[in-house]
Amino acid sequence: MNKSNIVLVGFMGTGKTTIGIELAKHLGWQFVDTDAFIVDEAGMTIPEIFARHGQSFFRDVEERVVQRVMNGSDQVISTGGGSVLRESNREMMLRGGMVVALSASEETIVQRVSKDTNRPLLADNPLENIRRLMKERKDAYQFAHISIQTDELTVTDVVEHILAKYK
Numbered sequence: 001m002n003k004s005n006i007v008l009v010g011f012m013g014t015g016k017t018t019i020g021i022e023l024a025k026h027l028g029w030q031f032v033d034t035d036a037f038i039v040d041e042a043g044m045t046i047p048e049i050f051a052r053h054g055q056s057f058f059r060d061v062e063e064r065v066v067q068r069v070m071n072g073s074d075q076v077i078s079t080g081g082g083s084v085l086r087e088s089n090r091e092m093m094l095r096g097g098m099v100v101a102l103s104a105s106e107e108t109i110v111q112r113v114s115k116d117t118n119r120p121l122l123a124d125n126p127l128e129n130i131r132r133l134m135k136e137r138k139d140a141y142q143f144a145h146i147s148i149q150t151d152e153l154t155v156t157d158v159v160e161h162i163l164a165k166y167k
């Protein structure tokens with residue numbers, strides 16, 4: 001890795017944003033959420049981007065944002081759950097800093113995100129879509145430098161674990 005960033009990857013609902021904000025506070029680094037940058041760049045919400053332009057347009061904007069953000073340093077970067085699907089993004093993330101994959105069980109993820117209306121890929125049938133996407137992406141996060149199963153851990157536990165590995 002060339003840059004001093006911590007890059008959080010993982011399925012929707014694995015706690016990337018919650019952990020990322022805490023971690024950034026501890027380090028005195030900037031917290032960056034790639035989804036928020038995508039919304040800024042597109043000038044619409046994520047559901048609107050998917051509805052008007054489709055997933056591949058969303059992935060193109062996401063790729064531009066990921067590539068740009070990875071050029072900065074001293075940031076904790078929370079990425080969208082599907083950003084790892086493109087190899088170019090995975091490469092940039094690995095060069096951008098320490099990549100940490102967060103995971104959680106299907107039950108935890110369903111509890112956290114199934115009522116969320118801001119995630120278009122889950123829309124009509126959250127439970128079935130979560131199951132299908134988790135299966136499709138089961139190996140997608142394995143490129144990370146470290147992986148943390150978060151179900152039994154508090155936010156503080158996860159933050160401490162990451163800090164210990166970063167030294």
Ligand code: S3P
Nearest residue numbers: 011012013035080081082119120
């Ligand atoms: C997506 C995850 C979302 C967001 C978009 C697509 C995905 O981010 O980028 O809805 O493909 O898994 P979160 O992982 O922050 O929910």
